[in-house]
Amino acid sequence: xxPVMYNHRMPGKKMNRRDFVAASTALGMLGSNTETxxxxxxxxxxxxxxxxxAAGNGNRxxxxxxxxxxxxxxxxxxxxxxxxxxxxxxxxIVELDPEDTSVGYGGLPNADGVVQLDSSVMHGPKKIGAAxxxxxxxxxxxxxxxxxxxETDHVLLVGKGAQDFARHMGFTIEEDLNTPKSRQLxxxxxxxTDPDHYIPLKDRAALGLKVGLEMVxxxxxxxxxxxxxxxxxxxxxxxxxxxxxxxxxxxxxxxGRVGDSPILGAGLYVDGEVGAAGSTGRxxxxxxxxxxxxxxxxxxxxxxxxDAGMTAIKRIKEMTIQKRLLNEKGLPNFGINFYLVNAKGExxxxxxxxxxxxxxxxxxxxxxxxSIPLEPLLD
Numbered sequence: 001x002x003p004v005m006y007n008h009r010m011p012g013k014k015m016n017r018r019d020f021v022a023a024s025t026a027l028g029m030l031g032s033n034t035e036t037x038x039x040x041x042x043x044x045x046x047x048x049x050x051x052x053x054a055a056g057n058g059n060r061x062x063x064x065x066x067x068x069x070x071x072x073x074x075x076x077x078x079x080x081x082x083x084x085x086x087x088x089x090x091x092x093i094v095e096l097d098p099e100d101t102s103v104g105y106g107g108l109p110n111a112d113g114v115v116q117l118d119s120s121v122m123h124g125p126k127k128i129g130a131a132x133x134x135x136x137x138x139x140x141x142x143x144x145x146x147x148x149x150x151e152t153d154h155v156l157l158v159g160k161g162a163q164d165f166a167r168h169m170g171f172t173i174e175e176d177l178n179t180p181k182s183r184q185l186x187x188x189x190x191x192x193t194d195p196d197h198y199i200p201l202k203d204r205a206a207l208g209l210k211v212g213l214e215m216v217x218x219x220x221x222x223x224x225x226x227x228x229x230x231x232x233x234x235x236x237x238x239x240x241x242x243x244x245x246x247x248x249x250x251x252x253x254x255x256g257r258v259g260d261s262p263i264l265g266a267g268l269y270v271d272g273e274v275g276a277a278g279s280t281g282r283x284x285x286x287x288x289x290x291x292x293x294x295x296x297x298x299x300x301x302x303x304x305x306x307d308a309g310m311t312a313i314k315r316i317k318e319m320t321i322q323k324r325l326l327n328e329k330g331l332p333n334f335g336i337n338f339y340l341v342n343a344k345g346e347x348x349x350x351x352x353x354x355x356x357x358x359x360x361x362x363x364x365x366x367x368x369x370x371s372i373p374l375e376p377l378l379d
Contacts, residue, residue, distance in 0.1 A: 051074075051341060052070045052090065053232070055278075058094070058362035083236050091230050102248060104117060106182045110254065111253065118248075118258060121242075123149070127272060133258045137177065138166050229279075231245040233276035233278055241272055244268070245262075259283025260283035266293075272343070282334040285319070291316055295309055335352060350377065
């Protein structure tokens with residue numbers, strides 16, 4: 001007697017030979033795992049394409065094995081690591097790189113020459129997150145934020161309290177996170193401004209920003225490193241989404257200034273059932289609009305990652321009315337970028353403007369790490 005075959009699409013209905021062959025072929029295709037780059041294990045995607053997205057510096061700094069942030073995170077994800085552990089391991093490469101002056105060790109200091117670091121993490125499946133701000137003396141603030149998430153009932157620790165917590169958790173506290181490079185750039189900035197800061201307080205911030213941007217124009221500071229930050233988000237084959245953002249903040253900032261990076265909903269937001277979004281660029285504009293939350297909420301409503309990101313950037317554009325933040329055309333004169341991935345593995349990188357197409361974001365799939373131009377709202 002031949003076995004009876006049932007159609008899984010229509011329970012109770014017998015499956016004919018043609019349906020059986022088609023189903024067997026589909027199962028065979030699922031069983032043919034896709035080989036990933038650099039000897040990473042083969043991946044059964046189960047309908048979700050594992051992917052890691054990050055800011056542009058996510059594909060520059062390399063670890064001892066020659067892996068960039070996104071490549072390291074992707075390799076760990078496809079090896080079965082927790083997604084948050086993977087993306088944090090990725091950004092640790094950048095945090096520890098003294099040549100990246102926007103994040104971690106060697107990040108450009110505040111106006112007093114002190115490196116103050118911010119970071120946030122969110123775990124989609126566990127529906128939790130945490131952050132640290134104005135943390136001094138620890139090269140990897142992302143790991144401290146993760147400890148806050150795991151070891152406390154709090155979401156945000158700041159300043160000396162964050163440092164004391166890190167010390168209690170076993171982190172090494174260093175007296176100074178400046179490198180010779182970051183210290184020399186700070187001294188150059190101090191030389192160009194009033195070294196005694198006798199200028200009126202209301203003019204001080206404007207002058208400090210002006211001098212900083214002059215140093216960018218002269219090639220002394222990478223434009224992306226002046227504003228700082230790396231965001232990295234990942235999704236595995238199960239559709240589990242996590243994210244991390246870490247930064248040394250705006251170069252020469254007023255001591256104690258906190259930007260968007262450690263604020264959940266601004267510099268990072270993750271909903272495990274929807275996706276993740278993070279940001280780099282002008283943190284104050286992101287704080288006012290809580291744009292990373294907007295990105296994820298728009299994806300919840302069915303928008304693609306690109307359209308969700310553009311909605312957030314349009315909101316920032318509409319909310320920017322101060323003359324000092326507008327160019328001669330009445331458009332925002334600052335940069336703001338978003339990096340998005342949804343639980344299906346779809347992704348996007350968007351920006352306010354990208355006139356020369358040189359601003360990029362980082363992506364890693366089974367095809368390896370790539371740097372892709374950010375899609376601009378404004379021509």
